[in-house]
Amino acid sequence: MRIGELARRSGVSTRSLRYYEQQGLLSSERTPGGQREYAESAQDRVERIQELFAAGLCSAKIATLLPCMRDVDGGPAEPDGTLVADLMVERDRIDRMIGDLQRSRKLLDDVIVAASTEVAAP
Structure with a gap:
Protein backbone atom coordinates (compact mmCIF):
# COMPACT_ATOMS: atom_id res chain seq x y z
CA MET A 1 0.00 0.00 0.00
CA ARG A 2 1.16 3.56 -0.60
CA ILE A 3 1.90 6.08 2.13
CA GLY A 4 -1.43 7.89 1.77
CA GLU A 5 -3.37 4.65 2.20
CA LEU A 6 -1.32 3.67 5.26
CA ALA A 7 -1.90 7.13 6.72
CA ARG A 8 -5.64 6.84 6.15
CA ARG A 9 -5.90 3.33 7.57
CA SER A 10 -3.78 4.02 10.63
CA GLY A 11 -4.94 7.57 11.33
CA VAL A 12 -1.34 8.81 11.30
CA SER A 13 -0.07 11.64 9.12
CA THR A 14 2.22 10.95 6.18
CA ARG A 15 4.76 13.19 7.88
CA SER A 16 4.72 10.89 10.93
CA LEU A 17 5.16 7.85 8.72
CA ARG A 18 8.21 9.40 7.07
CA TYR A 19 9.56 10.24 10.55
CA TYR A 20 9.06 6.61 11.64
CA GLU A 21 11.12 5.53 8.65
CA GLN A 22 13.89 8.01 9.46
CA GLN A 23 14.01 6.64 13.01
CA GLY A 24 14.18 3.02 11.81
CA LEU A 25 10.74 2.15 13.20
CA LEU A 26 9.08 1.44 9.86
CA SER A 27 10.34 0.37 6.46
CA SER A 28 9.04 0.53 2.93
CA GLU A 29 10.08 -0.51 -0.53
CA ARG A 30 10.34 2.02 -3.34
CA THR A 31 8.49 1.72 -6.61
CA PRO A 32 10.40 2.41 -9.84
CA GLY A 33 8.87 5.90 -9.64
CA GLY A 34 10.31 6.42 -6.13
CA GLN A 35 7.04 6.14 -4.22
CA ARG A 36 6.93 4.35 -0.89
CA GLU A 37 5.19 0.96 -0.87
CA TYR A 38 4.32 -0.61 2.51
CA ALA A 39 3.45 -4.21 3.36
CA GLU A 40 -0.03 -4.92 4.75
CA SER A 41 1.59 -5.60 8.15
CA ALA A 42 2.74 -1.97 8.30
CA GLN A 43 -0.63 -0.87 9.66
CA ASP A 44 -0.25 -3.12 12.72
CA ARG A 45 3.30 -1.89 13.20
CA VAL A 46 2.21 1.77 13.03
CA GLU A 47 -0.53 1.12 15.58
CA ARG A 48 2.02 -0.52 17.88
CA ILE A 49 4.40 2.43 17.43
CA GLN A 50 1.58 4.84 18.30
CA GLU A 51 0.77 2.86 21.46
CA LEU A 52 4.40 2.97 22.56
CA PHE A 53 4.67 6.72 21.91
CA ALA A 54 1.45 7.20 23.90
CA ALA A 55 3.06 5.29 26.76
CA GLY A 56 5.80 7.92 26.80
CA LEU A 57 8.61 5.97 25.15
CA CYS A 58 11.05 7.76 22.86
CA SER A 59 11.73 6.61 19.31
CA ALA A 60 15.14 5.15 20.21
CA LYS A 61 13.57 2.97 22.92
CA ILE A 62 10.76 1.96 20.57
CA ALA A 63 13.30 0.93 17.90
CA THR A 64 14.97 -1.33 20.47
CA LEU A 65 11.69 -2.72 21.72
CA LEU A 66 9.79 -3.44 18.49
CA PRO A 67 11.77 -6.52 17.46
CA CYS A 68 11.01 -8.06 20.88
CA MET A 69 7.24 -7.71 20.62
CA ARG A 70 4.85 -10.33 19.32
CA ASP A 71 3.03 -9.78 16.02
CA VAL A 72 5.77 -7.46 14.79
CA ASP A 73 8.29 -8.81 12.30
CA GLY A 74 7.18 -12.40 12.80
CA GLY A 75 7.42 -12.81 16.55
CA PRO A 76 9.47 -11.94 19.59
CA ALA A 77 13.22 -11.79 19.76
CA GLU A 78 15.03 -12.31 23.02
CA PRO A 79 15.32 -8.96 24.86
Missing part, protein backbone atom coordinates in the same frame (compact mmCIF):
# COMPACT_ATOMS: atom_id res chain seq x y z
CA ASP A 80 18.52 -8.26 26.73
CA GLY A 81 18.57 -7.51 30.46
CA THR A 82 19.12 -3.81 29.93
CA LEU A 83 15.99 -3.50 27.83
CA VAL A 84 13.92 -5.35 30.42
CA ALA A 85 15.27 -3.09 33.19
CA ASP A 86 14.55 0.02 31.11
CA LEU A 87 11.01 -1.16 30.45
CA MET A 88 10.45 -1.77 34.15
CA VAL A 89 11.55 1.83 34.80
CA GLU A 90 9.09 3.03 32.14
CA ARG A 91 6.29 0.94 33.66
CA ASP A 92 7.01 2.43 37.10
CA ARG A 93 6.91 5.93 35.58
CA ILE A 94 3.51 5.19 34.03
CA ASP A 95 2.26 3.84 37.38
CA ARG A 96 3.34 7.10 39.04
CA MET A 97 1.55 9.10 36.35
CA ILE A 98 -1.62 7.07 36.89
CA GLY A 99 -1.41 7.74 40.64
CA ASP A 100 -0.90 11.46 40.02
CA LEU A 101 -3.90 11.55 37.68
CA GLN A 102 -6.08 9.71 40.19
CA ARG A 103 -5.12 12.22 42.90
CA SER A 104 -5.88 15.10 40.53
CA ARG A 105 -9.28 13.62 39.70
CA LYS A 106 -10.06 13.20 43.42
CA LEU A 107 -9.13 16.83 44.03
CA LEU A 108 -11.37 17.96 41.18
CA ASP A 109 -14.21 15.81 42.52
CA ASP A 110 -13.81 17.47 45.94
CA VAL A 111 -13.85 20.95 44.36
CA ILE A 112 -16.93 20.08 42.30
CA VAL A 113 -18.76 18.83 45.38
CA ALA A 114 -17.78 21.94 47.36
CA ALA A 115 -18.75 24.28 44.53
CA SER A 116 -22.06 22.47 44.00
CA THR A 117 -22.86 22.76 47.69
CA GLU A 118 -22.15 26.51 47.67
CA VAL A 119 -24.32 27.05 44.59
CA ALA A 120 -27.19 25.05 46.10
CA ALA A 121 -27.03 26.86 49.47
CA PRO A 122 -29.59 29.70 49.93
Whole structure:
Protein backbone atom coordinates (compact mmCIF):
# COMPACT_ATOMS: atom_id res chain seq x y z
CA MET A 1 0.00 0.00 0.00
CA ARG A 2 1.16 3.56 -0.60
CA ILE A 3 1.90 6.08 2.13
CA GLY A 4 -1.43 7.89 1.77
CA GLU A 5 -3.37 4.65 2.20
CA LEU A 6 -1.32 3.67 5.26
CA ALA A 7 -1.90 7.13 6.72
CA ARG A 8 -5.64 6.84 6.15
CA ARG A 9 -5.90 3.33 7.57
CA SER A 10 -3.78 4.02 10.63
CA GLY A 11 -4.94 7.57 11.33
CA VAL A 12 -1.34 8.81 11.30
CA SER A 13 -0.07 11.64 9.12
CA THR A 14 2.22 10.95 6.18
CA ARG A 15 4.76 13.19 7.88
CA SER A 16 4.72 10.89 10.93
CA LEU A 17 5.16 7.85 8.72
CA ARG A 18 8.21 9.40 7.07
CA TYR A 19 9.56 10.24 10.55
CA TYR A 20 9.06 6.61 11.64
CA GLU A 21 11.12 5.53 8.65
CA GLN A 22 13.89 8.01 9.46
CA GLN A 23 14.01 6.64 13.01
CA GLY A 24 14.18 3.02 11.81
CA LEU A 25 10.74 2.15 13.20
CA LEU A 26 9.08 1.44 9.86
CA SER A 27 10.34 0.37 6.46
CA SER A 28 9.04 0.53 2.93
CA GLU A 29 10.08 -0.51 -0.53
CA ARG A 30 10.34 2.02 -3.34
CA THR A 31 8.49 1.72 -6.61
CA PRO A 32 10.40 2.41 -9.84
CA GLY A 33 8.87 5.90 -9.64
CA GLY A 34 10.31 6.42 -6.13
CA GLN A 35 7.04 6.14 -4.22
CA ARG A 36 6.93 4.35 -0.89
CA GLU A 37 5.19 0.96 -0.87
CA TYR A 38 4.32 -0.61 2.51
CA ALA A 39 3.45 -4.21 3.36
CA GLU A 40 -0.03 -4.92 4.75
CA SER A 41 1.59 -5.60 8.15
CA ALA A 42 2.74 -1.97 8.30
CA GLN A 43 -0.63 -0.87 9.66
CA ASP A 44 -0.25 -3.12 12.72
CA ARG A 45 3.30 -1.89 13.20
CA VAL A 46 2.21 1.77 13.03
CA GLU A 47 -0.53 1.12 15.58
CA ARG A 48 2.02 -0.52 17.88
CA ILE A 49 4.40 2.43 17.43
CA GLN A 50 1.58 4.84 18.30
CA GLU A 51 0.77 2.86 21.46
CA LEU A 52 4.40 2.97 22.56
CA PHE A 53 4.67 6.72 21.91
CA ALA A 54 1.45 7.20 23.90
CA ALA A 55 3.06 5.29 26.76
CA GLY A 56 5.80 7.92 26.80
CA LEU A 57 8.61 5.97 25.15
CA CYS A 58 11.05 7.76 22.86
CA SER A 59 11.73 6.61 19.31
CA ALA A 60 15.14 5.15 20.21
CA LYS A 61 13.57 2.97 22.92
CA ILE A 62 10.76 1.96 20.57
CA ALA A 63 13.30 0.93 17.90
CA THR A 64 14.97 -1.33 20.47
CA LEU A 65 11.69 -2.72 21.72
CA LEU A 66 9.79 -3.44 18.49
CA PRO A 67 11.77 -6.52 17.46
CA CYS A 68 11.01 -8.06 20.88
CA MET A 69 7.24 -7.71 20.62
CA ARG A 70 4.85 -10.33 19.32
CA ASP A 71 3.03 -9.78 16.02
CA VAL A 72 5.77 -7.46 14.79
CA ASP A 73 8.29 -8.81 12.30
CA GLY A 74 7.18 -12.40 12.80
CA GLY A 75 7.42 -12.81 16.55
CA PRO A 76 9.47 -11.94 19.59
CA ALA A 77 13.22 -11.79 19.76
CA GLU A 78 15.03 -12.31 23.02
CA PRO A 79 15.32 -8.96 24.86
CA ASP A 80 18.52 -8.26 26.73
CA GLY A 81 18.57 -7.51 30.46
CA THR A 82 19.12 -3.81 29.93
CA LEU A 83 15.99 -3.50 27.83
CA VAL A 84 13.92 -5.35 30.42
CA ALA A 85 15.27 -3.09 33.19
CA ASP A 86 14.55 0.02 31.11
CA LEU A 87 11.01 -1.16 30.45
CA MET A 88 10.45 -1.77 34.15
CA VAL A 89 11.55 1.83 34.80
CA GLU A 90 9.09 3.03 32.14
CA ARG A 91 6.29 0.94 33.66
CA ASP A 92 7.01 2.43 37.10
CA ARG A 93 6.91 5.93 35.58
CA ILE A 94 3.51 5.19 34.03
CA ASP A 95 2.26 3.84 37.38
CA ARG A 96 3.34 7.10 39.04
CA MET A 97 1.55 9.10 36.35
CA ILE A 98 -1.62 7.07 36.89
CA GLY A 99 -1.41 7.74 40.64
CA ASP A 100 -0.90 11.46 40.02
CA LEU A 101 -3.90 11.55 37.68
CA GLN A 102 -6.08 9.71 40.19
CA ARG A 103 -5.12 12.22 42.90
CA SER A 104 -5.88 15.10 40.53
CA ARG A 105 -9.28 13.62 39.70
CA LYS A 106 -10.06 13.20 43.42
CA LEU A 107 -9.13 16.83 44.03
CA LEU A 108 -11.37 17.96 41.18
CA ASP A 109 -14.21 15.81 42.52
CA ASP A 110 -13.81 17.47 45.94
CA VAL A 111 -13.85 20.95 44.36
CA ILE A 112 -16.93 20.08 42.30
CA VAL A 113 -18.76 18.83 45.38
CA ALA A 114 -17.78 21.94 47.36
CA ALA A 115 -18.75 24.28 44.53
CA SER A 116 -22.06 22.47 44.00
CA THR A 117 -22.86 22.76 47.69
CA GLU A 118 -22.15 26.51 47.67
CA VAL A 119 -24.32 27.05 44.59
CA ALA A 120 -27.19 25.05 46.10
CA ALA A 121 -27.03 26.86 49.47
CA PRO A 122 -29.59 29.70 49.93
